[in-house]
Each structure stands twice: as C-alpha cells, then as structure tokens.
Amino acid sequence: MSGLPGLYAQQFKTSLAMMLQYRASLVIWLISHVLDPLVYLVVWTTASRSSGGSVGGYGPAEFAAYFIVLMLVNHVTYTWVMFEYEYRVRRGSLSFALLRPVHPIHSDLADNISSKIITTPLILAAAVILALIFHPVFAVQAWAAVAFVPALLLAFAVRFLLEWTLALAAFWTTRVSAINQVYFIAALFLSGQMAPLSLLPAPLRLAASVLPFRWTTSFPVEILLGRVGWSETLTGLGVQAGWIVLCFFLLRLVWRAGVRVYSAVGA
Amino acid sequence: MRYLHLLWTYFRVGVLGELAYRVNFFVQLFESLLELGTAIAGLAVVFTYTATLGGWTPDQILALVGVFFLMGGAIRLVIQPSLEQLIESVRDGTLDFSLVKPVDAQILSSIQRVEIWKLTDVGLGIAVLVVALARLGAHVGALHAAGFAAALIAGGIIVYSFWMILATSAFWLVRVENILMVFQSMYEAGRWPTSIYPGWLRFALTFIVPVAFAVTVPAQALAGRLTWQVLAGAWVFAAALFSAARLFWKAGLRRYQGASA
Numbered sequence: 001m002s003g004l005p006g007l008y009a010q011q012f013k014t015s016l017a018m019m020l021q022y023r024a025s026l027v028i029w030l031i032s033h034v035l036d037p038l039v040y041l042v043v044w045t046t047a048s049r050s051s052g053g054s055v056g057g058y059g060p061a062e063f064a065a066y067f068i069v070l071m072l073v074n075h076v077t078y079t080w081v082m083f084e085y086e087y088r089v090r091r092g093s094l095s096f097a098l099l100r101p102v103h104p105i106h107s108d109l110a111d112n113i114s115s116k117i118i119t120t121p122l123i124l125a126a127a128v129i130l131a132l133i134f135h136p137v138f139a140v141q142a143w144a145a146v147a148f149v150p151a152l153l154l155a156f157a158v159r160f161l162l163e164w165t166l167a168l169a170a171f172w173t174t175r176v177s178a179i180n181q182v183y184f185i186a187a188l189f190l191s192g193q194m195a196p197l198s199l200l201p202a203p204l205r206l207a208a209s210v211l212p213f214r215w216t217t218s219f220p221v222e223i224l225l226g227r228v229g230w231s232e233t234l235t236g237l238g239v240q241a242g243w244i245v246l247c248f249f250l251l252r253l254v255w256r257a258g259v260r261v262y263s264a265v266g267a
Numbered sequence: 268m269r270y271l272h273l274l275w276t277y278f279r280v281g282v283l284g285e286l287a288y289r290v291n292f293f294v295q296l297f298e299s300l301l302e303l304g305t306a307i308a309g310l311a312v313v314f315t316y317t318a319t320l321g322g323w324t325p326d327q328i329l330a331l332v333g334v335f336f337l338m339g340g341a342i343r344l345v346i347q348p349s350l351e352q353l354i355e356s357v358r359d360g361t362l363d364f365s366l367v368k369p370v371d372a373q374i375l376s377s378i379q380r381v382e383i384w385k386l387t388d389v390g391l392g393i394a395v396l397v398v399a400l401a402r403l404g405a406h407v408g409a410l411h412a413a414g415f416a417a418a419l420i421a422g423g424i425i426v427y428s429f430w431m432i433l434a435t436s437a438f439w440l441v442r443v444e445n446i447l448m449v450f451q452s453m454y455e456a457g458r459w460p461t462s463i464y465p466g467w468l469r470f471a472l473t474f475i476v477p478v479a480f481a482v483t484v485p486a487q488a489l490a491g492r493l494t495w496q497v498l499a500g501a502w503v504f505a506a507a508l509f510s511a512a513r514l515f516w517k518a519g520l521r522r523y524q525g526a527s528a
Binding site: 024027032036044051181185 | 294301302305308312313315317318320321445446448449452453455456458463464465
C-alpha cells in the first residue's frame with residue numbers, strides 16, 4: 001500500500017500499538033470524558049428537581065438523554081491537536097513532519113480517527129452505564145436519525161479544521177495556553193457542553209449560532225433529540241458545509257504564513 | 268518554626284526564579300480570572316432556572332467556589348510542584364540530595380518547589396470568599412467561622428496526605444503522573460457541592476478522591492450546615508490519612524536504593 005491510504009493504515013497500526021502500550025492514559029482519558037458531562041448532568045438534574053421537575057423544557061430524563069448523547073457526539077468530534085502544536089513547534093519535532101511528502105494534517109487526521117475507533121467501545125460502555133443509572137428518555141424520529149449522521153460527520157470536519165487552524169497560533173507565540181483556554185471556555189458554553197444551548201441567555205445563544213461553536217457539537221445532539229425541525233436541520237447542514245469551506249481556506253492561508261515564520265528551536 | 272523558615276526560603280527562591288519572567292504573572296492572572304469567570308458564569312446560568320441547588324443558595328455556592336479556588340491554588344502553589352519533583356527525583360536518583368540534608372526528608376520533599384504565580388488562585392479564592400461572606404452577612408457567626416477554619420485545616424491535611432500517598436507510590440510504580448492526573452480531573456467535580464451527586468459518586472469523591480473534605484465540608488461550615496459529627500469525622504480522617512502517609516513514606520524510603528544502585 002502506498003500513498004494516502006497506506007499512510008492512514010500505518011497510522012492506525014501505530015496508534016493501536018501506542019494505546020495498548022499506555023493503558024493508564026486510556027483510563028485517564030475515559031474519566032475526564034465521562035466526568036464532565038456527568039457533573040453537568042447531575043447539576044441540571046438537581047436544578048430541575050429543585051424547581052418543580054423541569055427547566056426550559058428539560059426534565060431529569062431529558063437532561064440525561066441530552067448529556068449522554070452529547071458525550072457520544074463529543075467523543076466523535078473532539079481533537080487534541082491544540083494541546084500538541086505548541087510542543088511540536090517549541091521542540092522542533094514539526095521539522096520531521098515537514099520533511100515528509102504529505103501535508104502533516106493527514107497524520108493528525110489518521111491518528112484522530114484511529115484513536116477513536118479504538119476508544120469507541122469504552123465510551124459506549126460508559127454511555128450504557130450512565131443510561132442505566134439516569135434513565136434517559138429518547139424519542140428519536142426516523143428522519144432525525146438519518147439527518148444525525150451527516151450532521152455528526154460535518155461537525156467533526158468543522159471542529160477538526162477549526163482547531164487545527166487555531167493550533168497553528170503556536171507558530172507565532174509560545175503562550176498558546178492562554179489562547180487555548182479562551183477557546184475552550186467559549187466552547188464550554190457555546191457548543192452546549194455545560195447546558196443545552198436553549199437554556200443559555202439570548203445573546204449567548206446567538207453567538208453560538210453565528211460563531212462555529214454550535215456546529216461543532218451541539219447541532220447533531222439537537223437533531224437526534226428532536227429539538228430542531230427538519231427545515232432548520234437542512235439550513236444547519238448548509239451552515240456546517242459553509243464553515244467547512246471557510247475553515248479550509250483559512251487553514252491553507254494560516255498554514256502557509258505559519259511555515260514561513262517557523263524556525264525550529266535548536267535546529 | 269525551622270520548617271516555616273525553610274518554606275520561606277523556597278518561596279524566595281521561587282520569587283527570584285520567576286521575577287525574570289514577569290509576563291508570566293499577567294498570563295497566569297489572565298488564566299485564573301478566566302477560570303473564575305467561567306465558574307461564576309456557570310453558576311449564573313444554573314441559577315437563572317432555580318433558586319437553590321440541592322438546598323444551597325447562590326451565595327453559599329459562591330463561598331464554595333471560593334474554597335475550591337483557595338484549596339486548588341494552595342495545592343498548585345506548593346504541594347503539586349514539590350511532589351512532582353519528588354516523583355522525578357525518585358526516578359532519577361536525585362532524592363539522595365534530600366536524604367542527606369539535616370531536616371526531615373518528607374517535609375523537605377513537600378515544600379521544595381514553589382510556583383509563586385499560583386498565588387493568584389489563592390488570592391482570587393480569598394477574594395471570592397470575602398465577597399460571598401459579605402453577601403451571606405448576618406448568617407455567619409463566630410462559631411461558624413471557627414468551624415470553617417477547623418474544617419479548612421482538616422481538609423488541607425487530607426488533601427496533602429492524599430497527594431503524599433500518591434507521590435510516594437513512585438517508589439514502587441513508574442508512571443505516577445497518570446494517577447495524579449486522575450486526581451486533578453476528579454477534583455474538578457468539587458466545584459459543586461458533593462451532596463448533589465448520586466451516592467456512589469459522592470462516596471468516591473469523599474474517600475477515594477477526598478475532594479468533599481477539601482471543599483464541600485469547609486463551605487458547609489459557612490453555609491451553617493456543618494454538624495460537629497462531620498467536623499470530628501473530618502479530623503479523624505485527617506489524622507488517619509496523615510499517619511498512613513507517614514508510614515507509607517517510611518516504607519517507600521526503605522525500598523529506595525539511590526542513584527548508584
């Protein structure tokens with residue numbers, strides 16, 4: 001095998017070997033990915049019980065459904081490249097990636113997909129356990145289940161391109177942790193991680209839709225749970241496609257400018 | 268007294284080391300303020316829909332957030348950096364240098380590095396606590412304040428002993444950093460009163476990762492809902508965990524073979 005398919009196949013083997021080597025990291029990963037939605041699920045369930053059984057159209061069972069689906073969607077769309085780029089630029093390991101004949105984004109994409117294939121059974125098991133504890137109520141319509149799939153894949157594409165582009169800030173500054181934190185906090189509120197977007201104040205809700213955040217995570221969850229109608233679903237898929245095109249061109253632009261200013265430390 | 272002097276010396280070393288990088292202070296302050304803003308904004312969203320959360324009023328939870336920042340800041344200020352260095356020095360054998368010094372090696376290892384900019388978290392935590400206390404106002408009497416101080420000290424001892432036990436396991440295990448990361452991600456759950464969690468999670472957050480004693484119990488004192496049984500329990504647990512950490516440390520030292528081995 002050669003070319004890109006070969007690269008992806010090889011990356012899969014490498015990721016698998018790495019993951020089986022560092023099993024403890026898998027446990028840490030699992031805890032941090034389950035704990036966040038679990039905490040907010042408990043907080044909102046408690047809040048809805050304290051105020052008469054439901055807030056903003058969500059009762060305990062609906063919150064359970066929301067946060068369990070959110071956890072699964074988040075699993076599909078999340079990336080860790082923003083944590084890694086600073087290290088790559090600072091330590092100069094990016095130099096090796098630049099020597100290769102393919103764009104470095106391919107190895108990140110392959111690494112992301114293969115890691116997720118390996119960790120999916122774990123997160124599914126966690127979802128089943130959470131479902132047994134919190135008794136979610138799902139009423140999924142057939143069309144929503146169908147529309148969920150493209151929305152999920154597009155959400156992954158938007159988030160991957162966006163975060164890969166933002167990660168390139170490491171070319172210009174070594175203080176990316178502050179930039180990352182701003183982004184993660186915005187994402188916490190605006191992509192539906194801490195609460196369903198419909199519970200946020202109107203300005204934040206607007207910001208979530210105007211900015212890419214809603215389209216990276218919340219939107220597929222809303223579709224599957226029947227919180228958006230089919231016409232809004234179609235519009236949303238269009239918006240996602242628009243963000244992908246925009247981020248794609250932005251990524252090319254920033255990448256070219258970034259590689260020009262890159263001078264590996266210690267090289 | 269001697270050890271306080273030692274801590275002060277390490278603190279000064281930390282200050283001298285960091286004064287060359289003063290921008291770091293503003294970056295740290297910015298990040299701490301962001302984190303605090305996030306916590307408060309999260310509370311604001313939740314409390315637009317409910318008047319109390321599991322029996323806690325907004326001001327009481329604000330006090331809890333203050334304790335969370337204060338305790339987390341104190342850990343990141345000295346306990347975490349020192350014990351991370353301990354783990355490193357067990358691995359590469361430089362613990363020898365601590366062992367030959369004429370002070371208790373456990374104390375030395377617990378205070379040997381101070382990350383001074385984390386004082387921002389401690390300061391912000393205190394500021395939030397003051398604001399929360401002012402808003403709680405008349406409900407906090409001298410007795411509550413004494414209970415708070417007692418619970419806070421017990422919580423500090425528990426968290427320190429817990430970290431010490433984890434770090435000491437480096438004498439047997441190689442990759443302890445992973446376990447520390449589990450603690451850090453679970454500590455985040457302490458931002459909310461542990462009483463709202465389901466029983467199994469509350470148990471885990473009390474005894475497996477003792478964030479309930481570190482944050483919820485002191486905040487309970489300010490909210491006027493701390494019983495003397497819980498406070499006594501916290502002190503018993505603190506004493507037991509502290510002794511366990513000490514014994515474990517001694518066992519670890521017996522196993523340690525030094526750099527040349």
